[in-house]
Amino acid sequence: MPELNARQISQLPPLAAIRVFEAVARHLSFTKAAGELGMTQAAASYQIKLLEERVGAPLFLRRPKQIVLTEAGQRLAPAVSEAFALLSGAYAAARSGADGVLCVSTLLTFASNWLARHLGSFQVAHPSLAVRLDTSNRVVDFTREDIDIAIRSGGGTWPGVEVHKLFNADFTPVLSPQLAASIGGVKEPADLLRLPILDPGDPWWRDWFIAAGLPVEELARRPGSSMGAQAYEANAAIAGQGVAIVTKALFSAELADGRLIQPFDLVGDDGHAYWLVYPQARRNVPKIRAFRDWILAEIAGR
Amino acid sequence: MPELNARQISQLPPLAAIRVFEAVARHLSFTKAAGELGMTQAAASYQIKLLEERVGAPLFLRRPKQIVLTEAGQRLAPAVSEAFALLSGAYAAARSGADGVLCVSTLLTFASNWLARHLGSFQVAHPSLAVRLDTSNRVVDFTREDIDIAIRSGGGTWPGVEVHKLFNADFTPVLSPQLAASIGGVKEPADLLRLPILDPGDPWWRDWFIAAGLPVEELARRPGSSMGAQAYEANAAIAGQGVAIVTKALFSAELADGRLIQPFDLVGDDGHAYWLVYPQARRNVPKIRAFRDWILAEIAGR
DNA sequence: GTTCGGGCATAAGGCCTCCTTATGGGCCGT
DNA sequence: ACGGCCCATAAGGAGGCCTTATGCCCGAAC
Numbered sequence: 001m002p003e004l005n006a007r008q009i010s011q012l013p014p015l016a017a018i019r020v021f022e023a024v025a026r027h028l029s030f031t032k033a034a035g036e037l038g039m040t041q042a043a044a045s046y047q048i049k050l051l052e053e054r055v056g057a058p059l060f061l062r063r064p065k066q067i068v069l070t071e072a073g074q075r076l077a078p079a080v081s082e083a084f085a086l087l088s089g090a091y092a093a094a095r096s097g098a099d100g101v102l103c104v105s106t107l108l109t110f111a112s113n114w115l116a117r118h119l120g121s122f123q124v125a126h127p128s129l130a131v132r133l134d135t136s137n138r139v140v141d142f143t144r145e146d147i148d149i150a151i152r153s154g155g156g157t158w159p160g161v162e163v164h165k166l167f168n169a170d171f172t173p174v175l176s177p178q179l180a181a182s183i184g185g186v187k188e189p190a191d192l193l194r195l196p197i198l199d200p201g202d203p204w205w206r207d208w209f210i211a212a213g214l215p216v217e218e219l220a221r222r223p224g225s226s227m228g229a230q231a232y233e234a235n236a237a238i239a240g241q242g243v244a245i246v247t248k249a250l251f252s253a254e255l256a257d258g259r260l261i262q263p264f265d266l267v268g269d270d271g272h273a274y275w276l277v278y279p280q281a282r283r284n285v286p287k288i289r290a291f292r293d294w295i296l297a298e299i300a301g302r
Numbered sequence: 303m304p305e306l307n308a309r310q311i312s313q314l315p316p317l318a319a320i321r322v323f324e325a326v327a328r329h330l331s332f333t334k335a336a337g338e339l340g341m342t343q344a345a346a347s348y349q350i351k352l353l354e355e356r357v358g359a360p361l362f363l364r365r366p367k368q369i370v371l372t373e374a375g376q377r378l379a380p381a382v383s384e385a386f387a388l389l390s391g392a393y394a395a396a397r398s399g400a401d402g403v404l405c406v407s408t409l410l411t412f413a414s415n416w417l418a419r420h421l422g423s424f425q426v427a428h429p430s431l432a433v434r435l436d437t438s439n440r441v442v443d444f445t446r447e448d449i450d451i452a453i454r455s456g457g458g459t460w461p462g463v464e465v466h467k468l469f470n471a472d473f474t475p476v477l478s479p480q481l482a483a484s485i486g487g488v489k490e491p492a493d494l495l496r497l498p499i500l501d502p503g504d505p506w507w508r509d510w511f512i513a514a515g516l517p518v519e520e521l522a523r524r525p526g527s528s529m530g531a532q533a534y535e536a537n538a539a540i541a542g543q544g545v546a547i548v549t550k551a552l553f554s555a556e557l558a559d560g561r562l563i564q565p566f567d568l569v570g571d572d573g574h575a576y577w578l579v580y581p582q583a584r585r586n587v588p589k590i591r592a593f594r595d596w597i598l599a600e601i602a603g604r
Numbered sequence: 605g606t607t608c609g610g611g612c613a614t615a616a617g618g619c620c621t622c623c624t625t626a627t628g629g630g631c632c633g634t
Numbered sequence: 635a636c637g638g639c640c641c642a643t644a645a646g647g648a649g650g651c652c653t654t655a656t657g658c659c660c661g662a663a664c
Contacts (some may be wrong), residue, residue, distance in 0.1 A: 012386065013393045016622080030641060045642060050622095055396050056587045061640065062445050064631045069402060070448045072396045079392030082615050083385040090381030094374045101373060142537065143364050146372045148354045149363050176562035286356045318651080332612060345652050352651095364612065366660045470607060 020044050022084055025077040027195045028067055042237065102287045105140045105150035107233040111275060114152075122294050126234040127240040129287055137229075142279045149278040149291055161277045164292065166299050167249045169272040174234065174251065174260040175243040175264035182240075186263040189214050196242030198233045200224040204245045207266040234260065247274075306586045322346050323361065324386055327379040330369055404589045407442040408450035411532040412576060414465040415552040417453075418504040424596050431589055438556050439531070444581045451580040451593055463579045466594065469551045469602050473506040476536065476553065476562040484542075488565040492505035498544030500535045504525040506547045510570040534560065550578075 023033035026046060035045035052059050059073035069077060105116060111133055119131060134140075139154075140147050147221050150157070153169050171190060180186045189212040197205060200222040204243070207215045234251055235243040238259050248267065254260040276295055278288050325335035326346060337344035354361050361375035371379060408417060413435055421433060436442075441448050441456075445462070454460070455471050475494060482488045485496050491514035499507060502524040511518045535546040536553055540561050550569065556562040578597055580590050 012320075012390055017316060018393075019314065031639085039622090041626060041641070042625080042643080043344075046622070049642085053583070055393070056584070057396070058445070058448075059396075062450060065640075066322065067641085071405075076392050076396040079388050083388040083392070086381050086385040087320065088314055090378050090385070091320075091357070093381075094359070094361075096379040138532070143360070146360075146363060234489065281355070282358065284535060303636090333610085342653060343612070344614080344654080347652070351613085367611075572628085 005084065005141055013054060014047075014050060017047040017054070018080055020047040021051055021076070021085070022080045022164040023061070024048060024067075025069060025073065025080070027048060028069075030067070033300040051290075063110050078268060088293070089106060101130050101132055102150045102291055103134060103146055104291070105134045105145070105147045107137055107151055107153060107274075108135050108174055108229045109247075110151045110153075111135050112231045113253075115233075117253065118298050121290070121298065125294060126287075128289055129290065132141070133203070145189050148285075149288055150278065151274060153272055153274050155271065156273060156275050160280060161282050164276040164285050164296060165274055166249075166295070169247050169274055170249075170269045171208060172262055172264065172267045173208065173245050173249055174255070174262050175237050176240045177258060177261050179237075180263065189264060189266070192243055193218065194210055197222055197224065198236055198244040203268070204268060207270060208266070210246060211268055212264070212266055238300045248271075249274075288299045309425060314326055315356060316352060317350075318492055319349040319356070320351040320382055321386070323353055323378070324382045326350060326362070326369075327375065327382070327527065329369060330371075332369070355446050364464075385574050394511050403432045403434055404431070405448055405450045406593070406594055407436045407438065407447070407449045409439055409453055409455060409531075409576075410437050411536075411552055412455075413437050414533045415536075415555075419555065420527070420597075423600065424593070427596060428589075428592055430562075449589055450587075451582070452531045454577060454579050455576050456574055458575060458577050460579060461581060466578040466598060468576040468597070469549075470569045470571055471549050471576055472551075473510060473547050474564055474566065474569045475510065475545050475550055475556070476564050478540050478542045479560060479563050481539075481542045482563060482565065491566060491568070495520065497525055497586050499526065499543040500538055500546040504547060506570060506572070509572060510547060510568070513570055514568055515565070544556050551576075582597065 019032065020037065020043075024030055025032045027036070030044045030048070031041045034041045037044070048059065053078070055072060057072040058070050059076065060067045061070055075285060106113075115133070115230050122131070123129075134145075134147060139152060139158075142150075156163050156165060171300070175186070175195065179195060183191060186192065186195075189209075193289055194212070197219065199205070200219050201249055202225055205219055206216050228248045230244070230250060230293050234240060234246050234254065237244040237246075238254065245268075248255065249263065276292060278292070282288055321525075322335065322339065326332055326340050327469070328333045329338070332350065333343045335392065336343045339346070340444050346492075351470065357374060357378070359374040361378065362369040363372055395570045406417075409569060417435070424433070425431075436447075436449060441454060441460075442452050444452075453468070458465050458467060476490070477482065477497065481497060485493060488494065491511075495516070501507070503526055504585050507521055507591055508518050510519060532548045532552060536548050537548040538544060539548075540556065547570075550564065551556065553562055580594070585589055
């Protein structure tokens with residue numbers, strides 16, 4: 001790759017004039033070039049004159065009815081054309097090529113339980129768009145990380161970003177049917193007390209217990225470790241290791257095929273939700289629109 | 303060579319912003335890049351923001367103490383560097399490369415009788431400068447022909463050009479010593495009437511005859527053809543075919559070595575002269591200065 | 605922990621570039 | 635000879651772009 005140094009850069013020609021020169025050299029006409037560039041013939045004449053003064057030599061010979069390149073102009077024109085083709089290509093690539101890869105920052109559970117199952121239809125709809133998932137529970141800063149769009153959970157109030165609610169982050173206990181059967185079925189909330197509670201320190205449990213009219217003191221005494229993500233706890237629940245409290249919407253498949261059951265209709269809700277977020281300034285970037293439109297339709301369509 | 307079409311050109315990025323981007327990508331610092339470009343950090347920030355909006359994607363990630371290129375930026379940067387290197391090279395070549403060839407439009411006689419004998423010392427002094435002679439008696443129009451500098455004869459009043467007088471276009475008869483001897487020597491002007499006059503229609507003859515007190519009627523009756531250039535007529539004179547009327551300064555060598563003799567001190571002068579001319583606007587172009595300085599010194603040095 | 609410094613972002617304001625309109629000259633074709 | 639095409643030039647104006655000034659953030663150092 002060619003190396004540039006400060007001296008070379010500082011000696012770059014006036015770029016606006018070079019752009020005009022390229023067009024004039026291609027058309028061999030000031031008037032036509034000006035037309036192409038959307039300016040007047042006088043402006044083109046001005047820029048060429050400027051450039052000729054900088055170069056120190058005429059670039060065109062003004063013949064009646066037609067202009068021709070001087071020797072100096074002939075030297076300059078091909079390189080300028082090539083340089084502009086390069087620029088044009090790279091610029092186009094950066095513009096739409098940014099379309100090439102969509103970087104989605106997503107919460108672990110949302111990725112494994114929702115995106116993993118639906119992303120296929122997005123790929124089908126946008127075959128030229130590769131999706132890179134960046135899974136973490138941090139709240140990403142779009143100005144510091146190379147992320148296009150993110151799934152977050154929370155109150156939905158973040159500055160500088162566009163937000164769309166996907167679904168409420170409600171929560172309700174789930175467990176495997178085998179585990180429920182082991183105590184003769186789970187008929188009322190209190191039955192849960194006879195089973196292991198997965199991550200009993202999760203505030204959701206406390207909220208739900210209160211809503212269900214159960215005592216919370218006992219919860220606090222239970223030993224327990226948080227696995228840090230609903231997906232892990234749900235897997236433990238499926239394996240029959242205990243009762244997990246999760247967001248229904250993320251486990252519709254497990255609930256539908258019976259790997260998990262929801263013993264009670266009671267659903268807690270702390271006002272949080274899952275949100276789609278992206279920088280306001282980029283709301284019209286094609287790939288971001290595409291993903292937004294797709295995910296909202298996908299959520300609504302169920 | 304890459305082809306450009308109007309659509310591509312119209313989609314070129316803002317070039318000023320691209321120039322800033324190139325510098326920032328090289329330094330990975332807004333402040334340093336701005337310094338290199340001789341502008342403030344705020345200006346660089348402004349341009350990058352502008353470009354990012356046009357591209358539709360961030361080009362840099364703002365990390366504390368340092369910025370890094372985003373994926374889009376990484377795609378753009380190498381091509382931009384390459385394009386600028388191309389431009390820079392071509393521009394430099396057009397600037398100094400214009401130094402490479404000096405196109406001199408010259409009168410035929412001046413070329414063969416003066417330049418041909420002196421040009422060697424110019425080549426020695428400027429070995430990197432190739433001289434292309436364009437010989438014709440037209441008055442070249444610098445805006446229509448690819449000419450850097452010209453030798454003209456005339457009154458010295460042309461608009462838009464810088465002029466330097468080389469020497470007066472004086473005129474006096476010359477002939478070969480053998481021809482003079484054939485009539486027993488040429489002692490007084492009237493002796494010329496006994497010899498063939500080369501190009502008797504030339505106004506110079508009329509002027510000189512009048513100055514010498516000879517009758518001009520006889521001149522007009524003589525048959526004669528103009529050869530169109532002093533050099534041709536001088537050659538005819540050297541061959542003994544007649545008497546030519548020429549500018550002394552252009553035939554100093556022939557007069558010195560005796561191939562031609564100047565029988566009379568009487569020299570005509572119609573106020574014309576030989577001039578060095580070039581466009582005023584280009585008076586500081588190195589190769590033009592070089593040629594001007596050389597030829598004036600060479601003329602003065604004799 | 606607090607302060608200092610480096611680096612980028614942003615706002616307001618002004619200059620100067622660059623474009624437009626208008627006009628003229630040169631040359632060609634009818 | 636005259637109208638049309640094309641480029642050059644002058645005058646005038648708008649807006650892009652740069653500057654100054656200020657704020658914020660973060661990390662380093664004491």
